[in-house]
Amino acid sequence: MTLKRTLPPIVVAAAMAIACGVTLRFFPHMSEIGDFEVVQVIGVDKKGDGVEVTLVADREEAPGGGKPGGTGMTGIMSFEAPTVFEAINEMNLYSDKRRHLGYVDFLLVGEDAARDDMAKYLDFFTRNHETRFSMVVFIVRGATAKQLIKETATANGRMTDALMSIDESAKMLSNSRMLRLIDVARMLGEPYAAAVVPTIIISDTDFAEIVGAETPGKALVPDGFAVLRGGRLAGYYDSRLARAYNILTDKAYTSPVSVRGENGEYTALELLQYDISFDTLWEAEDSTGIRYGVKLHASLMEQPGGENVFTDDGLQAIENGAAELIKRELEDAVAASQRLGCDAIEAGRRVRMKYPVRWEKIADRWGELFPRMDIRIEVTCVINRSYEMRERIGVQMAAAATGDAATPDNGGEGGIG
């Protein structure tokens, strides 16, 4: 490369560097990854006027000496301080490793802290450059975050794996969901709606009983949502109402329902799709009522009873049963939200999207209007398939034994449609 060619870019780069005031401090500080301790879960609790921060660090045993590494270990440490920042920094005194917050995947907020002021305890995490907005936030129902961590973290299991599995179970039951810090921050800043944050509880079931593990430890399980009014904990949606909340806010995945048919036998359905229609009743400039229409699409998953439900009346009975069950859940969720005096079902968002001009006139009064509204819900259900077969296995054999004629349409052809 001749000087004629190399000089211009060097001069330009040097000029830019000088113009930007680049000094040696501009370059990042070198730090070895081996000197870090990866914190994956942080618990925050109210402690007097200050906070108590609990850190959970997952480690793997180092390889070496001919042994492979990889055995999981969990380290827990708590510290009290006036602020979260100070507590975390103080904790570095007691460790030979630097605690890196860039890997924090879960933030657990104790019930007392949520009741005090949720935003106050989240401020550090939304401001800090190491932590990520993608971390998932849970409120610990009926306990402190420290308590939950101490009782559910085991010596040979990863707490993060248990927390991560909540997402999968929530997709099968629609009774919870993973909410990122950025979403919680957005909800806390929303003036017309309540913030609804997923909750976890310490299960009464001994974890050792569930998995046969020798190490004692309890399981953490999802338990619906916490409703925050004005940033403070106002109440809960339990697991049953959590599904209703997810349906009303278009966040439900699949979920099971068991309903009784014509003969009183249970039939299990899997709800796969929830089509929601929404409209608002207007009186002058005010919204006085809301009408939800919910259409459930289901699959027949199990039919323990032996009767033939694949008749018009039989199917109708099951569909009606499922619709009625879900309708009750939805009405209870709406009633609970109105009772708490805040829009926890994001009805305001729907009104704003459907009637943006009218919304502008009622937006400021939405908090007063919503609890007094006449909210009605209509639910219908349609069973679309029964998978590989219609009737339960063994029905034909039982019929033959009793001398009844064989039931037609059995076996192998499957399907409602």
Added chain:
Amino acid sequence: MSEKTNTKPMGTVSVRELRERMANGDDAVFTELITSGGVTATAVFIDGMVSSETVYDFILRPIAAGRVLADARAGEAAVERIMDGRVFQGRKKLCLSVDETTMELLSGSVAVIFDDVGAAVAFEARGFEKRAVSEPTSENVLKGSKEAFVEALRVNTALVRRRVKTSDLKIRQISVGRRTNTQVAIVYIEGIANRDTVAKIVSRFQSADTDGLVTAGQIESIMYERRHTLFPQALYTERPDRFVGSVLEGRVGIIVDGLPVTYITPIDFHTLLQAPEDYAHHFVLSSLFRIMRYVCAAASLMLPAFYVAVTTYHQEMIPTKLAISMISSKQGAPFPTYMEVTLMLLAFEVLLEAGLRLPRAVGQTVSIVGALVVGQAAITANILSPGVVIVISVSGITGFAVPNQDLSNACRVFRLSLVALATFGGLFTTTLGLILILYDMCSIEIFGTPYLSPLAGSEGRGMLDDTLVRRAWTTKRERPRNIAPEDAIRHAREDTEE
């Protein structure tokens, strides 16, 4: 008799002067002979460079014992008879100076000197030992020719001629080197190759003022416009089919006497990532292989620097579980990551060098012992972390996927430089380094062809014809536009073919 008395010198060739020039050259054979017409002459040739059978049976015997020169009573008449074709030999040349005669002798000719008229007739009688055409050693393909170029220029030009049976194929021969007089053949197809490019290349070799042209590096230094960049500016190949393919595209081939590799220019960067077998496979397969090569080249270049940067400066970029695993693997390791990576890269280079220098069987053993045994022992003893070994191995192996050794070597140097930059400023300085490399590539122009064309500098024309991907042969009607061929159309449209 009158011919004998009226002798007038034709040139300045003299046996005495030639003997002086060839003094201490014991392989120079001077044989005196008298033609059947009674004229005294001296036959001179270099032993080992001529065919004895040709010299004695077809040149000396007709001159001395045959009747063909019986009527020539003087040197001038003898020369005239010979030049008129009385002595039947394929190629002959009248030399009138000692320099000219010497040149012919050193090229494998027999010179018959007629001292009385100061002239010599040089007969081509080359017959030196040469290696037979054999299989390529570094560019083997499954579906393709098994022939490779050899050291003899004329054999190599014949290998090319055999594949291009047209008079438009031009082979311009230039002598380069004041002392070696190495023959360099510039090969191109008239009407396809850009004539300005050909003229520039010819001029480059003609104006080369050097005493010898023996190694590939000397040829490259004559051809290359940018002397200080590490990026190769010509494609080398030992395969005649690849050479011909490039010449048919409108490029210019260079064959040098004494070298079994040939050069192709002008090229662009993408040419260096193409393998000979690309044109033997289905275009979809070839395209996938090519994309893989680009990815491999990028991985080989950047992976170690990226590893150093993210583990030393940008740890939050690493997925959590991987970070935990990496942290645990670093427990107890005595060296910082940048030192581990640098040491491993150097060890890798040492292994490569040792493997090349040693005999093939021993070289393999060195590689296996070095890579497997020492590497495993270093990990077990906790001297190195496993992540570093994996990164360097992947980087090394992906480097071997680059078909051009010169480009691969350039990548090795850049790889080490980027690691040094990553050590000082993480991804910030690594990116600066990559920008500088890109700047260097952008500023290279080979006989008017931008190095990164057709992706850059060609206004988008032919971007995906034969670069990252290869189009189907039938749809690729045009020759590469970036080398500005005289005739850009390669073949007729498929639907217009009879």
